[in-house]
Amino acid sequence: MMMMTDARKKKPTMPSGFQSFSPRILPQTKRFTRWISPLRTSLSNTSCFRSVPSCSIETNQGKILDGKAIAKQIRKELEEKVNALYQYYAMRPGLAVVLVGNRKDSQTYVRNKGRFAKEVGLESFTHHLPESVTETSLLEVIDKLNEDPRVHGILVQLPLPGHISTEKVLQRIDVSKDVDGFHAENVGRLCTLKREPGFIPCTPQGCLELLDRYNIPIQGKHAVVLGRSNIVGIPTAMLLLRRNATVQICHSYTENLPTEVSKADILVAAIGKPEWVSGNWLKPNSVVIDVGINAVQDANSSRGYRLVGDVRWEEAYPRVGFITPVPGGVGPMTIAMLLKNTVKAFENRIKNN
Numbered sequence: 501m502m503m504m505t506d507a508r509k510k511k512p513t514m515p516s517g518f519q520s521f522s523p524r525i526l527p528q529t530k531r532f533t534r535w536i537s538p539l540r541t542s543l544s545n546t547s548c549f550r551s552v553p554s555c556s557i558e559t560n561q562g563k564i565l566d567g568k569a570i571a572k573q574i575r576k577e578l579e580e581k582v583n584a585l586y587q588y589y590a591m592r593p594g595l596a597v598v599l600v601g602n603r604k605d606s607q608t609y610v611r612n613k614g615r616f617a618k619e620v621g622l623e624s625f626t627h628h629l630p631e632s633v634t635e636t637s638l639l640e641v642i643d644k645l646n647e648d649p650r651v652h653g654i655l656v657q658l659p660l661p662g663h664i665s666t667e668k669v670l671q672r673i674d675v676s677k678d679v680d681g682f683h684a685e686n687v688g689r690l691c692t693l694k695r696e697p698g699f700i701p702c703t704p705q706g707c708l709e710l711l712d713r714y715n716i717p718i719q720g721k722h723a724v725v726l727g728r729s730n731i732v733g734i735p736t737a738m739l740l741l742r743r744n745a746t747v748q749i750c751h752s753y754t755e756n757l758p759t760e761v762s763k764a765d766i767l768v769a770a771i772g773k774p775e776w777v778s779g780n781w782l783k784p785n786s787v788v789i790d791v792g793i794n795a796v797q798d799a800n801s802s803r804g805y806r807l808v809g810d811v812r813w814e815e816a817y818p819r820v821g822f823i824t825p826v827p828g829g830v831g832p833m834t835i836a837m838l839l840k841n842t843v844k845a846f847e848n849r850i851k852n853n
């Protein structure tokens with residue numbers, strides 16, 4: 501609340517769009533003091549995390565890293581920023597999402613992205629192309645979006661159908677609109693230390709943001725990343741490395757996986773295999789970020805399936821210091837970071853004009 505009052509006071513002289521958003525250290529509130537104690541207890545025995553993780557917004561208590569609640573908070577912060585930018589520039593950041601084909605999961609994600617974009621006051625443009633679209637036509641759509649001044653961020657939903665070169669498509673997106681951070685220039689920036697990163701991929705950025713919002717220390721910790729995808733594993737490892745963690749990437753050829761996992765103070769599971777990681781592999785009191793969002797059949801669910809992570813929740817929860825749930829963990833953070841990147845793209849455009 502204090503932060504909000506401050507921001508309002510400064511508004512007449514400078515739109516809050518120019519101030520860095522994302523206050524890391526939030527003012528103490530009554531709510532904060534009321535429930536910090538369980539966190540303090542849960543981590544005081546944690547040898548590898550000496551400083552006390554905390555978070556001052558209303559989140560699930562205990563050991564859960566509540567991505568859903570943090571993402572909501574971030575959207576609120578973005579909404580305030582977008583409103584301030586609109587007051588000043590009479591323009592809104594625009595996000596274009598390109599969807600090819602009819603994959604059910606992709607359609608759901610794209611719908612959510614559009615819904616949340618509108619919620620924070622962004623312009624949202626969705627281009628739904630048939631599965632049979634040619635690579636040339638898709639590239640033409642991207643060229644148009646690259647030139648469209650209302651569009652500040654472009655996301656091409658992956659995976660693309662097999663007849664289209666993902667690489668060609670991603671490289672065609674204007675680097676300044678590449679809010680997914682998949683263009684080679686943005687990848688190169690992220691992977692070169694001491695170079696300012698451009699756009700950081702949304703899921704990895706969401707994982708780090710979650711750790712930061714709970715004040716979980718990263719420097720010097722042993723971080724194990726399970727999975728080496730270009731979208732999650734590699735960029736997450738790079739982000740952790742940039743924050744001075746000791747980083748280890750494990751993959752399908754890794755020998756003695758349980759032993760490797762047991763070294764992790766911070767484990768990021770991004771292998772996309774339902775409930776692959778057993779609880780007894782985990783270092784006691786470690787922090788687990790479960791990126792997996794796997795649909796498994798469930799006759800008791802109205803959808804016919806339920807979502808599970810890469811980690812066996814029931815076994816892991818009693819053992820860990822902190823863990824992200826699935827759903828409600830990394831997923832909502834991914835979308836929040838997409839919105840954040842789009843606002844950043846808009847601000848960059850303004851600065852460079």
Ligand SMILES: Nc1nc(=O)c2c([nH]1)NC[C@@H]1CN(c3ccc(C(=O)N[C@@H](CCC(=O)O)C(=O)O)cc3)C=[N+]21
Pocket residue numbers: 608609612655656657658659680702703793807826827828829830831832834835
């Ligand atoms: N160019 C591109 N960029 C992406 O960022 C991208 C992509 N392609 N292709 C697919 C993956 C997947 N992804 C998700 C985002 C949010 C949730 C999410 O919010 N999940 C909810 C549950 C949603 C539900 O109930 O179905 C949750 O975890 O709580 C999930 C998955 C982004 N992806």
